[in-house]
Amino acid sequence: MKAKSIILTGGGTAGHVSLNEAIIPSLIDADYDVHYIGSHDGIEKELIGNAFPELPYHSISSGKLRRYFSIQNFTDPFKVLVGIGQAFSTIKKVKPSVIFSKGGFVSVPVVIAAKLANIPVVVHESDVTPGLANKIALPFASHIFTVFKETVKHLPSDKATCTGSIIRQQLFEGNREQGLACCDFTTDKKVLLIMGGSLGSVVVNDAVRENLTKLREKYQIIHLCGKGNIDSSLLNLEGYRQFEYVTDELPDLLYAADFIVSRAGSNSIFEFLALHKPMLLIPLSAAKSRGDQILNARLFKQQGFAHVLDEDTMTKESFYRAVETLAANADEMIDKMLDVEQPKTPSEMVSLITQYEK
Numbered sequence: 001m002k003a004k005s006i007i008l009t010g011g012g013t014a015g016h017v018s019l020n021e022a023i024i025p026s027l028i029d030a031d032y033d034v035h036y037i038g039s040h041d042g043i044e045k046e047l048i049g050n051a052f053p054e055l056p057y058h059s060i061s062s063g064k065l066r067r068y069f070s071i072q073n074f075t076d077p078f079k080v081l082v083g084i085g086q087a088f089s090t091i092k093k094v095k096p097s098v099i100f101s102k103g104g105f106v107s108v109p110v111v112i113a114a115k116l117a118n119i120p121v122v123v124h125e126s127d128v129t130p131g132l133a134n135k136i137a138l139p140f141a142s143h144i145f146t147v148f149k150e151t152v153k154h155l156p157s158d159k160a161t162c163t164g165s166i167i168r169q170q171l172f173e174g175n176r177e178q179g180l181a182c183c184d185f186t187t188d189k190k191v192l193l194i195m196g197g198s199l200g201s202v203v204v205n206d207a208v209r210e211n212l213t214k215l216r217e218k219y220q221i222i223h224l225c226g227k228g229n230i231d232s233s234l235l236n237l238e239g240y241r242q243f244e245y246v247t248d249e250l251p252d253l254l255y256a257a258d259f260i261v262s263r264a265g266s267n268s269i270f271e272f273l274a275l276h277k278p279m280l281l282i283p284l285s286a287a288k289s290r291g292d293q294i295l296n297a298r299l300f301k302q303q304g305f306a307h308v309l310d311e312d313t314m315t316k317e318s319f320y321r322a323v324e325t326l327a328a329n330a331d332e333m334i335d336k337m338l339d340v341e342q343p344k345t346p347s348e349m350v351s352l353i354t355q356y357e358k
C-alpha cells in the first residue's frame with residue numbers, strides 16, 4: 001500500500017486531460033497511488049484508460065455547463081448533484097492528500113465534493129481567461145496555476161501563480177524519419193501538419209480540402225481531422241494522410257512537421273512552441289466559444305510565434321495565401337521560439353501541486 005494518494009480530474013476535451021497525462025508518470029515515480037475521476041463516456045476515459053490501463057478510473061455523472069438555452073439546463077443540475085455524491089464517496093474511499101483539477105465540466109462535482117470532504121484542491125487553467133468550470137471551482141480551491149501570465153490578473157492575487165505550460169515528456173521523444181515513414185512521405189517536400197484541436201474542426205478541414213490540389217504541389221500534408229471526419233474519397237492520395245486522432249504516433253508526426261496549421265487551444269500551441277514549430281492559428285470564433293482561443297492566438301502573434309487567420313472572414317484563397325506566408329516566414333518564427341525558456345517539467349509541476357496537500 002502506497003503512503004499517499006492523489007485524485008486527478010478533468011475532461012470533456014483533450015485540452016482538459018493533457019496535463020494530467022503529463023504528470024501521472026511523475027506522480028507514480030513519487031510513489032503516489034493515483035486515481036482519476038472522469039465522466040462515464042468523455043474523451044478522458046479513453047485517453048487515461050489507453051495511456052494508463054492500471055490506473056483506477058472512477059466514473060461520475062456530470063452536467064454540461066451551457067451558456068445557451070437548452071432543455072437539458074433543467075436536468076443537468078440533478079446530474080451534477082448525483083456526481084457530487086459519487087465523487088464524495090470516491091474521495092472518502094481513496095482518502096487523497098490533495099485533488100488536482102484540470103477543469104472541464106466533469107471537474108465541478110469533484111471540486112465541490114472535495115470541499116465537503118475537507119480535502120485541498122489545486123486547479124489549473126490553460127487559457128488566458130478562466131473557463132466556466134474553473135470559475136465555479138475557484139472559491140473551493142487552495143490555489144490555481146495558470147499557463148499565461150496574463151491570466152493571473154483575472155484571479156485573486158493570493159491564490160494564483162503562473163507556471164507556464166507543462167508538456168508531456170513523450171512529445172520530446174519523436175523521430176522525424178519514423179513520422180515520415182508512418183505517412184509514406186519522402187524528404188523531397190516540406191511537411192505541413194494540420195490539427196483542428198482535439199475534436200477536429202470542420203472549418204479547418206474544409207479549408208485544407210478545398211486547397212488540397214494546390215497544397216499537394218508544394219507540401220506533404222498530415223491532417224489530424226477529428227473523430228468521424230475522415231474523407232474516404234481522399235484516402236489514397238499521394239502526399240496526404242488523414243488521421244482521426246493520434247496518440248502514440250503524435251511525437252513522430254510532430255517531429256516530421258515543418259510547420260503547423262491549427263486551432264488555438266492552449267495545450268496544442270504551447271506544445272508547438274516547445275518543439276519550435278512555426279504555426280498558423282485559426283482560433284475558434286467568439287460566436288462559437290467564450291473567445292479564449294482568440295486571446296491565446298493574439299498573444300502568440302504578438303510574440304512572433306504565430307500568424308493568425310480569422311475563421312469568419314477566411315476564404316479558400318486567404319487560407320492558401322496564409323499557408324504560403326507561414327512557409328516563407330518559418331525561419332524567422334523559429335528564431336523567436338529559440339529565445340523562449342523551456343517549459344517546467346512534469347515533476348516540477350508535481351512538487352508545486354503537492355505543496356498544498358494535507
Ligand SMILES: CC(=O)N[C@H]1[C@@H](OP(=O)(O)OP(=O)(O)OC[C@H]2O[C@@H](n3ccc(=O)[nH]c3=O)[C@H](O)[C@@H]2O)O[C@H](CO)[C@@H](O)[C@@H]1O
Pocket residue numbers: 013014015016018126127195196197198199224244245246247250264265266267268269271284289292293296
Ligand atoms: C472546442 C473547445 O472547447 N476547445 C478548447 C479545448 O481545446 P482542445 O481540447 O482542442 O485543447 P488543446 O488544443 O489545448 O489540446 C489538445 C490536446 O490534444 C492533443 N491531441 C490532439 C490531436 C490528436 O490527434 N492527438 C492529440 O494528442 C494535443 O497534443 C493537445 O495536447 O481546450 C483548450 C484548453 O483549455 C481550449 O483552449 C479550447 O478552446
